[in-house]
Amino acid sequence: MSDLAIDREVDRSQMQVSDEEAIQITEMNKWFGTFHVLRDINLTVNKGERIVVCGPSGSGKSTLIRCINALEEHQRGQIIVDGTVLSSDLKNVDKIRSEVGMVFQHFNLFPHLTILENCTLAPIWVRKTPKKEAEETAMHFLEKVKIPEQALKYPGQLSGGQQQRVAIARSLCMRPRIMLFDEPTSALDPEMIKEVLDTMIELAQDGMTMLCVTHEMGFARQVANRVIFMDQGQIVEQNEPEEFFNNPQSDRTKLFLSQILGH
Amino acid sequence: MSDQAFVRSEIIEEQTPPLTAFGLVGWLKSNLFSNWFNAILTFISLYFIWYVLSGVLPWIFLSVWNAGSLSECREIATATWGDSHGHACWAVIKDRWIQLLFGFYPSELYWRPILAFVLLLISLAPVLYTSVPKKIFYLTAVYPFILPWLMWGGSVWAYVSALLGFVLGYAIVRYTSEIVGQLGAVILSVIGAIVWWLYIGPLLLSQGVGAILPLALEPVISRDFGGFMLALLIGVVAIGCSLPIGIVLALGRQSDLLILKTISVWFIEFIRGVPLITLLFVASTLLNIFMPPGTNFDIILRVMIMVTLFASAYMAEVIRGGLAALPRGQFEGADSLGLNYWQSQRLIIMPQALKISIPGIVSTFIGVFKDTTLVSIIGLMDPLGLSQGIRANAEWNGIYWELFAFIAFLFFIVCFSMSRYSMYLERKLQTDNR
Numbered sequence: 001m002s003d004l005a006i007d008r009e010v011d012r013s014q015m016q017v018s019d020e021e022a023i024q025i026t027e028m029n030k031w032f033g034t035f036h037v038l039r040d041i042n043l044t045v046n047k048g049e050r051i052v053v054c055g056p057s058g059s060g061k062s063t064l065i066r067c068i069n070a071l072e073e074h075q076r077g078q079i080i081v082d083g084t085v086l087s088s089d090l091k092n093v094d095k096i097r098s099e100v101g102m103v104f105q106h107f108n109l110f111p112h113l114t115i116l117e118n119c120t121l122a123p124i125w126v127r128k129t130p131k132k133e134a135e136e137t138a139m140h141f142l143e144k145v146k147i148p149e150q151a152l153k154y155p156g157q158l159s160g161g162q163q164q165r166v167a168i169a170r171s172l173c174m175r176p177r178i179m180l181f182d183e184p185t186s187a188l189d190p191e192m193i194k195e196v197l198d199t200m201i202e203l204a205q206d207g208m209t210m211l212c213v214t215h216e217m218g219f220a221r222q223v224a225n226r227v228i229f230m231d232q233g234q235i236v237e238q239n240e241p242e243e244f245f246n247n248p249q250s251d252r253t254k255l256f257l258s259q260i261l262g263h
Numbered sequence: 264m265s266d267q268a269f270v271r272s273e274i275i276e277e278q279t280p281p282l283t284a285f286g287l288v289g290w291l292k293s294n295l296f297s298n299w300f301n302a303i304l305t306f307i308s309l310y311f312i313w314y315v316l317s318g319v320l321p322w323i324f325l326s327v328w329n330a331g332s333l334s335e336c337r338e339i340a341t342a343t344w345g346d347s348h349g350h351a352c353w354a355v356i357k358d359r360w361i362q363l364l365f366g367f368y369p370s371e372l373y374w375r376p377i378l379a380f381v382l383l384l385i386s387l388a389p390v391l392y393t394s395v396p397k398k399i400f401y402l403t404a405v406y407p408f409i410l411p412w413l414m415w416g417g418s419v420w421a422y423v424s425a426l427l428g429f430v431l432g433y434a435i436v437r438y439t440s441e442i443v444g445q446l447g448a449v450i451l452s453v454i455g456a457i458v459w460w461l462y463i464g465p466l467l468l469s470q471g472v473g474a475i476l477p478l479a480l481e482p483v484i485s486r487d488f489g490g491f492m493l494a495l496l497i498g499v500v501a502i503g504c505s506l507p508i509g510i511v512l513a514l515g516r517q518s519d520l521l522i523l524k525t526i527s528v529w530f531i532e533f534i535r536g537v538p539l540i541t542l543l544f545v546a547s548t549l550l551n552i553f554m555p556p557g558t559n560f561d562i563i564l565r566v567m568i569m570v571t572l573f574a575s576a577y578m579a580e581v582i583r584g585g586l587a588a589l590p591r592g593q594f595e596g597a598d599s600l601g602l603n604y605w606q607s608q609r610l611i612i613m614p615q616a617l618k619i620s621i622p623g624i625v626s627t628f629i630g631v632f633k634d635t636t637l638v639s640i641i642g643l644m645d646p647l648g649l650s651q652g653i654r655a656n657a658e659w660n661g662i663y664w665e666l667f668a669f670i671a672f673l674f675f676i677v678c679f680s681m682s683r684y685s686m687y688l689e690r691k692l693q694t695d696n697r
Binding site for chain 2: 069071090094095097098099100101102104106107108109110111112121122125126154155156157170171174
């Protein structure tokens with residue numbers, strides 16, 4: 001696994017965690033057909049927290065964060081996002097989705113729209129922001145992810161790393177309170193992972209509440225204030241990064257860490 | 264030093280390619296004579312092309328243009344070239360082309376279909392090309408009401424009333440959806456529009472304003488419609504209506520709502536499972552049985568509805584193919600930004616699904632347009648029906664190829680334009696680096 005982020009100085013003092021709850025998940029269960037993917041998940045995320053979720057493939061980590069913005073429907077238990085209870089009421093779902101940004105493994109940019117249009121679409125149609133203002137916001141965030149000069153190109157003309165940074169900027173344009181990352185660097189060449197991680201670290205330093213499914217352990221060490229290890233649809237272990245990496249408790253965690261850090 | 268270690272010290276300069284790789288010689292060599300087998304194939308193909316053209320071209324160009332009947336044509340051909348066969352008799356086209364275009368439409372009213380056709384081209388322009396001024400869209404919006412008025416005539420107020428019904432329905436949705444919700448607003452607007460069409464509209468416009476200001480065109484009955492004009496009329500209506508209906512059906516088939524999904528699936532499967540001819544026979548004969556006696560439901564309108572339904576079912580499946588080709592990530596990307604169902608369909612999903620489906624959509628359009636010739640079987644005077652009529656005439660008895668060639672030429676122009684436009688559109692919408 002890449003440890004590219006390790007050589008960077010990250011100022012943890014700016015990353016304040018508040019006492020207010022951003023996400024509260026209680027007794028959440030989910031099935032795909034008869035397959036029990038998520039079992040009794042209990043998780044509270046405070047505002048400003050950066051949480052890294054890791055685990056072997058098929059452990060349900062992606063499904064967990066996809067439940068938070070209702071891309072997957074959970075069958076039992078409760079999810080409260082920013083004070084709103086996630087239910088099948090479509091109004092609530094759309095409200096939560098507009099407050100929670102999501103970055104996907106495969107970027108999911110809209111190939112028929114320019115970079116700028118990708119970024120202004122949701123603010124204009126969901127937030128009803130005037131077009132000019134939405135474009136100014138978009139340019140602001142494109143500068144933040146360091147690709148303002150690509151604004152008028154189409155996603156297909158950009159490299160993977162650039163596309164992923166656009167995807168982050170697109171989410172930020174909605175001014176979300178919480179950001180979810182679903183393996184944001186897994187589809188990228190090693191050379192491009194760094195530019196995406198840099199962007200994410202900057203975001204963390206700005207105090208964004210973040211939930212990342214990732215295998216970038218360097219990123220977890222530097223930025224996260226909690227690492228969650230999942231296996232077979234359950235949270236097996238969670239701890240502060242130093243403790244988690246240096247002193248794992250469960251055997252399953254030890255095995256996993258030895259496999260991904262071993263080479 | 265090992266043999267495998269290698270460091271380049273200077274960059275190789277760019278060189279011109281060998282003579283055989285470019286220019287006319289290069290092209291001939293790589294495309295026609297790359298080896299002896301391909302060279303033989305090239306010569307066989309050239310011979311075949313020459314054989315076909317040497318038969319067809321003299322027939323087309325060494326032809327008779329001025330004659331009053333087929334036998335006169337043959338006499339002239341014999342006198343000029345020594346034989347009566349192998350020479351087209353275009354005189355029949357010269358004699359009857361107006362009829363092949365307009366059927367039995369009253370000749371003093373030809374300006375109306377011509378005007379309708381010109382307006383059609385104008386109102387299509389902003390739909391087809393983005394560089395055209397957007398204001399023309401107003402004409403596009405009212406064109407569906409201008410077209411039947413120009414073609415069938417009658418009082419303008421009936422069509423104004425129909426148009427106002429749609430405006431009223433739209434206004435109700437626009438201004439009440441905040442209060443009664445989206446579904447409530449749609450139901451209200453349908454009720455409002457129906458009440459308007461049935462009661463208020465006719466009373467107010469046809470009898471009220473219509474009596475004071477009788478703006479009317481001379482009516483033309485459907486029996487007089489015919490020729491290429493009829494094919495175009497049915498084709499344009501079927502093409503124009505089948506795309507939106509097809510989109511709705513494709514979305515219905517993809518929907519999570521069970522009843523909507525079942526209705527869409529059965530509609531599509533039923534219509535696709537039945538030959539168009541059967542539907543046309545239903546339109547021409549069976550439908551009258553179900554109607555209350557005395558009602559006169561226009562035959563061309565009935566045919567239009569059937570052809571439209573037929574095209575819609577195919578369109579729905581073509582668009583469903585486009586929807587299926589979209590990666591799931593696009594739906595999730597749209598969802599994750601908080602766009603609601605209709606917003607994500609309109610802004611993200613449909614633009615991409617339709618773009619993928621362009622070749623299929625245009626194929627369906629072309630197919631439907633050509634299928635309009637089937638209406639000759641139920642007695643409508645489309646170009647093929649007219650050609651039979653022309654042959655029934657003593658002067659032109661026995662003439663086939665010239666009529667079919669002319670009709671084929673007309674259809675080819677329209678279908679080929681559609682095909683070329685779709686290629687232009689695909690190139691224009693291409694946004695990746697390929």
